[in-house]
Amino acid sequence: MTEVEITNRETRTFLRSLPWGDLSGELVMDVGCGYGNMSTQCILERFPRASRVIAIDQSSECIQRSKVEFRNGIFKKAQFKKANVTVMRHLRRWEGKISKIVSAHCLSEIEKKERAFKVMYELLKPGGQAALLFTGRSQSDDVYAAMLQNPKWSPYFTVLFGYRDHEAKFTNLQESRQLLAYTGYNIANVRVGDNSEKQAPTHGPYNQ
Numbered sequence: 001m002t003e004v005e006i007t008n009r010e011t012r013t014f015l016r017s018l019p020w021g022d023l024s025g026e027l028v029m030d031v032g033c034g035y036g037n038m039s040t041q042c043i044l045e046r047f048p049r050a051s052r053v054i055a056i057d058q059s060s061e062c063i064q065r066s067k068v069e070f071r072n073g074i075f076k077k078a079q080f081k082k083a084n085v086t087v088m089r090h091l092r093r094w095e096g097k098i099s100k101i102v103s104a105h106c107l108s109e110i111e112k113k114e115r116a117f118k119v120m121y122e123l124l125k126p127g128g129q130a131a132l133l134f135t136g137r138s139q140s141d142d143v144y145a146a147m148l149q150n151p152k153w154s155p156y157f158t159v160l161f162g163y164r165d166h167e168a169k170f171t172n173l174q175e176s177r178q179l180l181a182y183t184g185y186n187i188a189n190v191r192v193g194d195n196s197e198k199q200a201p202t203h204g205p206y207n208q
Helices: 003-016 039-046 060-069 073-077 113-123 139-148 154-161 173-183
Strands: 027-031 052-057 078-082 098-104 124-135 186-193 196-202
Touching: 003 039, 003 098, 003 124, 027 039, 027 113, 039 052, 039 073, 039 078, 039 098, 052 060, 060 078, 073 078, 098 113, 113 124, 113 173, 173 186
Parallel strands: 027 052, 027 098, 052 078, 098 124
Antiparallel strands: 124 196, 186 196
16 A cells, blocks of 8 residues: 555545535635645545635645646546645635635644644634644654664664654644644544544634
């Protein structure tokens, strides 16, 4: 099974767990979409009655390729847009208009998480919701972190995994909850499992 297949399997399981109905006529945003055959495809399959899925990513390559390769069939409802979720001016046209935001396996890669949460909050319309799936930390990661500090083993992390800062690959659950609450979200549900942390915060004062 490829990495994309594994990631999509996790995303589909996550989406099936959301009590969102069929999202008929609603505007959805996919934050950190990657290529079109990843989270955007999973969202379109799960919610075919959504009016449109705005799929954003800061990678020009991902967006340009997706526009070319994923434009027929279910992808007719997808709009791929190069944008950084921490920069509101990239997304101003959708401020207060998004019903649901999905972000799968993206937030762990974002350094300015507080800013990302704030922008997503401003994009949501009153009563809107965000579903966030991100990489958590397992006990084995403590071993990796220790090895990364060892000159004997640290070079292998760069070669095999492409990064030196192991800690940057994970999102702390408690810190994320505090940031979300500080931003104004009401956190409706949190689940931890399979080395992933899943949060479903809603647009603060409008949560019912």
